Amino acid sequence: MELQQHEPTVGEQYGKLKKYAAIKTRLICGGLIGIGLVILSAFISAGVFKSLPGTPAAKAPVEVNVPDWPAIFSIIAFAIALPLLSALVLITFEETSRKYVTVKDMLGLRIVYWAGTLLALIGIVFAFWHIWFVAGILAGVSILIGTLIYTTYSSRLTRLDNQLKTQWNIENLRSEGNELL
Secondary structure, eight states: OOOOOOOOOHHHHHHHHHHHHHHHHHHHHHHHHHHHHHHHHHHHHHOSEEEEEOOTTOSSOOEEEEEOHHHHHHHHHHHHHHHHHHHHHHHHHHHHTSSSOOSOOOHHHHHHHHHHHHHHHHHHHHHHHHHOHHHHHHHHHHHHHHHHHHHHHHHHHHHHHHHHHHHHTOTTSOOGGGTTO
């Protein structure tokens, strides 16, 4: 008795793409949420003010608390990014629990994805800047290079997805592999 191989249907292939997209989004958002929580916990315990020695004319040693602007900017960026990224994680759970996706490639989801990701990356850069400004500059440059590489690669994969959709003749279904890009 010979086993016949099951040829996956278009619907099964679509379901696999949808699950892949959810896993990718959860991984990116979850990683940025984790990094943000670690950085915020350090800022919560340390505060956002740095103490500087007072003026030499003072008879007693006086410390002056001044705002640590890189820490403040990092906290603000994470305060906005973390809820946006958390919402995207929840949206992917909702989307994968449905058999059919009724919303087509919402612009709002793309904006939330990129705004959350960008603000989290800005928060990381300012956290490094808080430690040492050279580290902040290097982190910013490396994040910029990494983002350019990722978007270039992702756009190439999107073009390949579109070619495969045309080849499979499934124009009425959207590619779930890159729905938030």
